[in-house]
Amino acid sequence: EPEVTQTPSHQVTQMGQEVILRCVPxxxxxxxxxxxxxxxxxxxxxxxxxxxxxxxxSEIFDDQFSVERPDGSNFTLKIRSTKLEDSAMYFCARKTxxxxxxxxxxxGTRLTVL
Amino acid sequence: xxxxxxSPPDLILQxxxxxxxxxxxxxxxxxxxxxxxxxxxxxxxxxxIPSGTKxxxxxxxxxxxxxxxxxxxxxxxxxxxxxxxxxxVLTGGFKTIFGAGTRLFVKA
Numbered sequence: 001e002p003e004v005t006q007t008p009s010h011q012v013t014q015m016g017q018e019v020i021l022r023c024v025p026x027x028x029x030x031x032x033x034x035x036x037x038x039x040x041x042x043x044x045x046x047x048x049x050x051x052x053x054x055x056x057x058s059e060i061f062d063d064q065f066s067v068e069r070p071d072g073s074n075f076t077l078k079i080r081s082t083k084l085e086d087s088a089m090y091f092c093a094r095k096t097x098x099x100x101x102x103x104x105x106x107x108g109t110r111l112t113v114l
Numbered sequence: 115x116x117x118x119x120x121s122p123p124d125l126i127l128q129x130x131x132x133x134x135x136x137x138x139x140x141x142x143x144x145x146x147x148x149x150x151x152x153x154x155x156x157x158x159x160x161x162x163i164p165s166g167t168k169x170x171x172x173x174x175x176x177x178x179x180x181x182x183x184x185x186x187x188x189x190x191x192x193x194x195x196x197x198x199x200x201x202x203v204l205t206g207g208f209k210t211i212f213g214a215g216t217r218l219f220v221k222a
Contacts, residue, residue, distance in 0.1 A: 031208070033208075033210065035210075035212075037155075041214075042200070042212050042213065042214045042215055043157070043200060043202070043212040044212070045209050045210050045211065045212075048207075048208035048209065050208065055207070055208040056207050056208040056209045058209065089155060091157060101145075101162075102147065102159060102162040103147065103159070103202075103210065104159060105149075105156075105157040105159070107155075107156055108155055108156070108157075110155075
């Protein structure tokens with residue numbers, strides 16, 4: 001199974017600070033996703049990204065969040081002015097083609113907001 | 115939006131036992147996947163199965179798309195099977211919806 005790496009594995013930040021989470025997929029993957037999982041809860045879709053544009057986003061993905069692929073390789077999720085309730089595991093996922101292919105998940109970044 | 119329900123929510127098995135996990139979804143889907151979240155939090159892809167039946171070792175899955183459900187079978191369970199099993203569906207767009215999961219504990 002092709003790998004997706006995420007950095008950092010764990011991020012601790014103070015409330016109100018900005019954080020950037022990074023995902024490094026294999027270059028030929030076109031579809032990227034961010035999910036979050038609050039401890040003990042289910043995985044929640046945040047946003048999907050295709051061809052350098054957001055293709056769909058959830059109600060959770062408000063103005064506090066942004067995504068980009070600045071260098072054509074790393075795929076980033078930025079959270080501005082973090083809140084306590086942003087503490088969660090954030091997963092990046094990718095797949096190669098359209099709606100009929102398998103999503104592969106990275107190992108996740110655990111974000112702790114103090 | 116589409117609803118995804120998994121049952122049972124919790125399951126305790128003796129090592130060697132078999133089990134069936136169920137996923138019901140409320141609308142047509144393009145894609146359905148089963149994942150295992152291990153105790154370290156990693157999401158491991160088990161099956162991509164929008165329809166039909168697949169098998170991988172002691173695990174197998176069946177999706178009946180017309181009746182909007184999928185089943186995951188675990189045979190001869192092992193302690194390493196413990197964790198949370200998630201069903202996830204992709205609708206017509208790019209949004210994936212996860213069920214709440216089945217938490218499995220296999221006793222030695």
